[in-house]
Amino acid sequence: MPRLPTIRVIGSQAISIRPLPSPAAFFVGAIVWVVPFFAWVVREGVDGSGGAAQVWRGFTTAAGIRW
16 A cells, blocks of 8 residues: 655644545546535526525526526
8 A cells, every 4th residue: 555645844743635535536526526516506597486496587687598
């Protein structure tokens, strides 16, 4: 098993730095959080009620769709 790199800090013990997660893991994690959020925004936005309707209008207005 390769050794993790360390940084020496004056007056303290060595702190190990772990490598960042792979890009694939980052995207999978982002999808797990983003997809339900956008599904909620779309559902509430199409319905026209609730606070998410304003978020939906903000997204569509930014995309060039005028209400």
